[in-house]
Structure formats: C-alpha cells, structure tokens
Amino acid sequence: MQATSTKPIIAFHHVNKIYANGTVGLKDINFEIPRGQFLVVVGLSGAGKSTLLRTINRMHEISSGEIRIDNEPISDYKGRALRQLRCHIGMIFQNFNLVNRASVERNVLSGLVGYYPTWKCVLGLFSAADKQRAIQALKRVSLTPKIFTRADELSGGQQQRVAIARTLMQDPKIILADEPVASLDPRTTKDVMDTLQRLNREDDITVIVNLHSVALARQYADRIIGLRAGELVYDQPIANVTTADLDRIYQAN
Numbered sequence: 332m333q334a335t336s337t338k339p340i341i342a343f344h345h346v347n348k349i350y351a352n353g354t355v356g357l358k359d360i361n362f363e364i365p366r367g368q369f370l371v372v373v374g375l376s377g378a379g380k381s382t383l384l385r386t387i388n389r390m391h392e393i394s395s396g397e398i399r400i401d402n403e404p405i406s407d408y409k410g411r412a413l414r415q416l417r418c419h420i421g422m423i424f425q426n427f428n429l430v431n432r433a434s435v436e437r438n439v440l441s442g443l444v445g446y447y448p449t450w451k452c453v454l455g456l457f458s459a460a461d462k463q464r465a466i467q468a469l470k471r472v473s474l475t476p477k478i479f480t481r482a483d484e485l486s487g488g489q490q491q492r493v494a495i496a497r498t499l500m501q502d503p504k505i506i507l508a509d510e511p512v513a514s515l516d517p518r519t520t521k522d523v524m525d526t527l528q529r530l531n532r533e534d535d536i537t538v539i540v541n542l543h544s545v546a547l548a549r550q551y552a553d554r555i556i557g558l559r560a561g562e563l564v565y566d567q568p569i570a571n572v573t574t575a576d577l578d579r580i581y582q583a584n
C-alpha cells in the first residue's frame with residue numbers, strides 16, 4: 332500500500348449537490364483525502380460517482396457545503412484562480428476525449444491549453460522545451476514510438492495512455508479518472524490501471540478513480556469509498572475491505 336501524507340489535499344464538508352431538475356446528486360458528503368492516496372469510488376450507476384469527481388475541479392458546482400483543496404475553499408474561485416486550480420487537476424474520461432485526427436504529440440501538447448493562449452494551441456505553436464516535455468510524458472506512459480501516429484490509429488488502451496500523458500503536461504497534483512477503463516479489454520485495462528498506479532507511486536499524484544469493477548477496485552485502491560443515491564455509505568482502507576461489504580454497496584436498495 333502507498334504511504335500517504337496525513338495532511339488532506341482534498342476535504343469535503345457537508346457537501347450537497349442538487350441538480351436544476353431537483354435530482355439529488357450528492358447528499359451531505361464529508362470526507363478527506365490525504366495527499367498521495369489512490370482512492371477508488373464505487374457504487375451503482377446513478378449513485379453520484381461522476382458528480383463527486385466533477386465537483387473537485389468545479390466542472391459541477393455544489394449547492395451547499397464546502398470543498399477545500401490544500402486547505403483553500405474552492406467554491407469562490409474565479410478567473411485566474413479557477414484556471415490555476417484546473418491546471419493542476421488532470422481529468423481522464425471513459426471515452427478518452429482525444430482529437431482523433433490529430434497526432435499523439437498534438438494531443439499530448441493540448442494538455443497545456445491552460446498555460447498557452449488558445450490561438451497558439453490551435454496553431455500548434457508550442458515551445459521546443461514543451462515539445463521535449465511531451466516526449467517525456469509519452470515515455471512515462473510507454474508510448475514514445477507512437478508520437479507521430481494519429482490518435483484514432485491507436486488501440487483504446489493506448490488512447491487512454493495518451494490522455495494520461497496529456498494530463499502530465501499539466502504537472503497535476505490530482506488526477507480524476509471517471510470510469511477510465513470501462514470501454515477497454517482486460518489486458519489494456521491492466522496497462523491503464525498500472526500506468527495510473529505508477530504515477531501515483533512515483534510522482535505522489537493523488538489519484539481518484541471511479542470504477543464499476545469491484546475486482547479492480549480491490550486490486551489498485553489504497554482506500555475504497557462507496558456511494559449510494561448520493562450518500563457516502565462506505566469508507567475503508569483496502570486492508571479492511573471485504574467482498575461482503577462491496578456486495579452490500581451494489582445491492583440496489
């Protein structure tokens with residue numbers, strides 16, 4: 332298990348999220364995530380896993396309560412402060428969100444979008460130093476030979492690793508991964524999960540992953556939290572997690 336600092340990098344205090352149509356996304360969520368933890372979030376479809384992840388980078392706004400990152404409340408961040416927050420939080424999606432017709436290099440460099448004016452990104456005007464960083468990022472995900480390949484010519488697992496390399500350009504302190512392996516086969520799933528684990532361990536990046544697979548959750552997590560109908564119903568370090576516990580979370584009612 333990964334040794335983690337006890338100082339929380341993320342803290343939820345009485346967080347509620349109610350969508351405009353009245354659906355409760357999150358209900359009185361309270362927990363802290365220590366820096367460097369590999370946290371897996373499990374729960375039935377609709378339990379609130381994506382909502383929880385997306386409140387951390389303010390893709391979704393909370394309705395009440397407080398989220399702190401590095402002990403700073405983030406709800407009032409605007410403009411530059413919000414951009415900076417998002418710069419240091421990488422996000423990985425189930426469907427990779429790559430530009431299919433662009434090269435791997437171009438996709439990785441697009442992780443710098445928060446650091447460059449948009450027009451420079453569109454024209455691909457990146458510095459030689461940043462191009463070198465892109466090569467290094469691809470090395471970290473073992474994809475250097477694919478640098479000039481078009482993204483849509485890669486396998487799903489390779490595409491997800493390009494997405495991870497893209498987040499590395501942000502120099503992230505947190506990576507949020509929303510069902511990152513849901514559309515992958517078992518072998519490429521292992522490549523992607525191993526890559527996330529390596530970055531967590533080697534770079535001390537705090538990783539939060541939503542997973543449907545209980546087996547994967549048990550294999551990679553330092554800690555598992557479980558959501559049901561927007562409520563945090565389970566929170567245990569991996570050493571205490573039992574199959575019976577996880578079965579209970581996956582009971583529909």
Ligand SMILES: Nc1ncnc2c1ncn2[C@@H]1O[C@H](COP(=O)(O)OP(=O)(O)OP(=O)(O)O)[C@@H](O)[C@H]1O
Binds near residue numbers: 351355374377383
């Ligand atoms: N934009 C939205 N407007 C209204 N309700 C929403 C919105 N997004 C999500 N919800 C609802 O909020 C609840 C939590 O959804 P969320 O996507 O967070 O669950 P999830 O656990 O990630 O599900 P899945 O595993 O299927 O992705 C669900 O009832 C969902 O229908």
